[in-house]
Amino acid sequence: MTSTEENTPWWRSAVIYQVYPRSFADGNGDGTGDIAGLRARLGHLAGLGVDALWLSPWYVSPLADGGYDVADYRDVDPAFGTLDEAAALIGDAHALGLRVIVDLVPNHCSEQHPWFQAALTAGPGAPERELFHFRAGRGPQGELPPNDWQSHFGGPAWQQTADGAWYLHMFAPEQPDWNWEHPEVRAEFLSVLRFWLDLGVDGFRIDVTDHLVKEDGLPDTAGHHHTPHPWRDQEGVHDIYRSWRALLDEYTGERTFVAELWEEDPQRFARYLRADELHTAFNFPLLRSPWDADALRSVIDATLAAHALVGAPATWVLSNHDTTRHVTRYGRADTSYDFDRAARHGLPVDLPLGTRRARAAALLTLALPGSTYVYQGDELGLWEVEDIPDHLRQDPTWLRSGGVDRGRDGCRVPLPWAGAEQPFGFSPERASAAPWLDVQPDAWQALSVAAQSGDPDSHLEFYRAALRLRRQEGGLGDGPMDWQDGVVAPAVLDFTRPGSFRCVVNLSAAPVPLPPHEAVLLASEPLADGKLPSDAAVWLRAAGEG
Numbered sequence: 001m002t003s004t005e006e007n008t009p010w011w012r013s014a015v016i017y018q019v020y021p022r023s024f025a026d027g028n029g030d031g032t033g034d035i036a037g038l039r040a041r042l043g044h045l046a047g048l049g050v051d052a053l054w055l056s057p058w059y060v061s062p063l064a065d066g067g068y069d070v071a072d073y074r075d076v077d078p079a080f081g082t083l084d085e086a087a088a089l090i091g092d093a094h095a096l097g098l099r100v101i102v103d104l105v106p107n108h109c110s111e112q113h114p115w116f117q118a119a120l121t122a123g124p125g126a127p128e129r130e131l132f133h134f135r136a137g138r139g140p141q142g143e144l145p146p147n148d149w150q151s152h153f154g155g156p157a158w159q160q161t162a163d164g165a166w167y168l169h170m171f172a173p174e175q176p177d178w179n180w181e182h183p184e185v186r187a188e189f190l191s192v193l194r195f196w197l198d199l200g201v202d203g204f205r206i207d208v209t210d211h212l213v214k215e216d217g218l219p220d221t222a223g224h225h226h227t228p229h230p231w232r233d234q235e236g237v238h239d240i241y242r243s244w245r246a247l248l249d250e251y252t253g254e255r256t257f258v259a260e261l262w263e264e265d266p267q268r269f270a271r272y273l274r275a276d277e278l279h280t281a282f283n284f285p286l287l288r289s290p291w292d293a294d295a296l297r298s299v300i301d302a303t304l305a306a307h308a309l310v311g312a313p314a315t316w317v318l319s320n321h322d323t324t325r326h327v328t329r330y331g332r333a334d335t336s337y338d339f340d341r342a343a344r345h346g347l348p349v350d351l352p353l354g355t356r357r358a359r360a361a362a363l364l365t366l367a368l369p370g371s372t373y374v375y376q377g378d379e380l381g382l383w384e385v386e387d388i389p390d391h392l393r394q395d396p397t398w399l400r401s402g403g404v405d406r407g408r409d410g411c412r413v414p415l416p417w418a419g420a421e422q423p424f425g426f427s428p429e430r431a432s433a434a435p436w437l438d439v440q441p442d443a444w445q446a447l448s449v450a451a452q453s454g455d456p457d458s459h460l461e462f463y464r465a466a467l468r469l470r471r472q473e474g475g476l477g478d479g480p481m482d483w484q485d486g487v488v489a490p491a492v493l494d495f496t497r498p499g500s501f502r503c504v505v506n507l508s509a510a511p512v513p514l515p516p517h518e519a520v521l522l523a524s525e526p527l528a529d530g531k532l533p534s535d536a537a538v539w540l541r542a543a544g545e546g
């Protein structure tokens, strides 16, 4: 952790590594990543120099949506291990100085959740159904969905049950939405929060933060002319987070919330980060931005301005388990991103260019004020696996979109750890099964942790060096930054941080001279005749006071 003040909470400046447990490391050889595999590899994360882990869901789940369909919020799925192992992992991580953030999925559960099963059995009109959004259908026989809402995974957001009633699912039909107007739902989640806090977790990543409360009456979106949409960002959601924050603040140890929030309006975004609500939220505008100096500059300025409204620290996110890996995005002709995987799938990709830009983007984001997320495999320079055979695709978006959207499997491919044979150390030798998503590219042999370790030019060693420096630089993380406009060249991002630290990113087509400096701390590419090449970044010890 870096901070300008000793007493700054860790989460204002942290580097947080996202673990997608299924694909991180398989300890027991059944082809699925698990807690045993993660515990065995914690040294990689401590050595990398991150401050915390965020674990995508490990709860009991039929995995209809990779674990974002939770059947038991207080236990770990046997595919991943046991609750005792989870507790041991938290202990191991803490012993290594790593905090642990778990994923919380409050908008919906799994259709296998006992309360949903009880609601199905209880039948129309039963109180058990009030915990969810059950409605009669429209049409003479109730054969049409109750309203026109569409699921994010394609098709209507309603599923009809055997007795004719419909229930709401904003994601897959296997993910019924909770009714947050019901006090039992509220009480249950407060209890779940306590359960994991008592087990020692340092915080929660909140799934689809803005969806919990729906507009009264569940009105159609057609003809609904005011914002927000009736299924998101309702005023009532803030009361929920206030109650969560009050509970969290009862605990010692700087526990924290990070919100998954795809909200474009900066004012509305900032409302979730008020002092008595959530601590931080993922910054998706950066992830969507093209690799372009003006675009990135305006995202950075808008981000800092939005967070300044409420005094919250910004976060910087380049990739996660839902989005196309940025090595691939930055290697395309159009480097922007907008969930249009179908339209962009299979477009030409210049991987060396994307990799080069990814290194520069790492230096940029690690130098900006606030905290930064690293998605597993970012540190290895992994790219999106786009040529997955259709029959191996597992993401529900693939099936629900009728094969139009290729889904998110391409960023969830098991990590390469070592060796010359697939699965490159993801599973132990003599594993009983192939990886659950058995599509690692052969070229990942050269990108494994073992293959890159010790090679000073490798992506991994570059990340290690950057994270080491970030820890040493007292002016990084939370705190002020100052643009140094017009000093170097157009299409260059150039800013200073306290402690005479300067970051320069060259997004122009030609090499640019470096500003006056005392030392080069780290460059994403070798300098050419003292100049910073195109699509490269450098950290400098600036001349004089920064």
Ligand code: NOJ
Pocket: 065, 068, 105, 171, 207, 208, 260, 321, 322
């Ligand atoms: C966001 C999660 O990141 C994604 O993986 C999931 O499919 C949806 N929320 C639904 O839970």
